[in-house]
Amino acid sequence: MGVVLGLGLGVGLLLVWSAFALPRRTPRVRRHRTRVVELLARAGLGHVSSSAFLTLCGVVGCSAALVMQVVTRTPPVALLFGAMGGYLPVVVVASRARRRQRDFAEVWPEAVDNLASAVRAGLSLPDALGQLSVRGPEPLRPPFAAFALDYQVTGRFGECLDRLKERLADPVGDRVVEGLRVAREVGGGELGRLLRNLSGYLRDEARTRSELEARQAWTVNGARLAVAAPWLVLLMMSFQPSVIRRYASPAGTVVLLFSAGTCIVAYRLMMRIGRLPRERRILS
Numbered sequence: 001m002g003v004v005l006g007l008g009l010g011v012g013l014l015l016v017w018s019a020f021a022l023p024r025r026t027p028r029v030r031r032h033r034t035r036v037v038e039l040l041a042r043a044g045l046g047h048v049s050s051s052a053f054l055t056l057c058g059v060v061g062c063s064a065a066l067v068m069q070v071v072t073r074t075p076p077v078a079l080l081f082g083a084m085g086g087y088l089p090v091v092v093v094a095s096r097a098r099r100r101q102r103d104f105a106e107v108w109p110e111a112v113d114n115l116a117s118a119v120r121a122g123l124s125l126p127d128a129l130g131q132l133s134v135r136g137p138e139p140l141r142p143p144f145a146a147f148a149l150d151y152q153v154t155g156r157f158g159e160c161l162d163r164l165k166e167r168l169a170d171p172v173g174d175r176v177v178e179g180l181r182v183a184r185e186v187g188g189g190e191l192g193r194l195l196r197n198l199s200g201y202l203r204d205e206a207r208t209r210s211e212l213e214a215r216q217a218w219t220v221n222g223a224r225l226a227v228a229a230p231w232l233v234l235l236m237m238s239f240q241p242s243v244i245r246r247y248a249s250p251a252g253t254v255v256l257l258f259s260a261g262t263c264i265v266a267y268r269l270m271m272r273i274g275r276l277p278r279e280r281r282i283l284s
Helices: 004-022 030-041 050-072 075-120 125-135 138-154 155-170 169-186 191-237 241-248 250-274
Strands: none
Touching: 004 075, 030 050, 030 075, 050 075, 075 125, 075 138, 075 169, 075 191, 075 241, 075 250, 125 138, 125 155, 138 155, 155 169, 155 191, 169 191, 191 241, 191 250, 241 250
């Protein structure tokens, strides 16, 4: 009896220790949904739920697979194009997110200059931020219009800034918002100088990144063309039943799978080698 009690006590102490000492791992499904939510936020689609987006991917993939099955009557080819169709919404949203981030990077210096002018004219910091919904750059007006409404309703500057960061979902926006938060908390005596320095830094950064992206564009476009070309040829071959049905055999399935894996690895490797460092949202 004493052995059983001692064993139970030891197991209980071990469980208590593990609850505090061992690192917690986020479930893979939850991490996957978090990445989808971040992608939607960066694309300006924060109002779309991750479940709805994943459902859209599934519907597009199944529709593409069904159409290709009807056209080719070759299940391996239909499944392959179904996977491509399911990934297509992710590609579109990711492209929208990159374009939105580039647009923001181009207009942030102008927005910061407007803030500095408003503060220098005597406006309070919340009012200066609200003015960006009217006089600020066009891409930034909707988030700041929502900020102005939030502040008018609640009057809580810190919470409104947090929601503004969520709507912007932009690394540069994080820096601007946190700089304004610190300036307000410590008194804001150096706010004008902070905004002028930040504006100059953002202009230099945007100019440098724009030059590098222009030089890199041919590499990225070449990688995309090299990956897309074989599958465009396969798509055109789908209208020749006598040719496409050869891929229904085990050897044809192996060829398709090997080709798909090779294209994915080569494309990811090329993009990793040629891509510029992406700024992370360390203050989110």
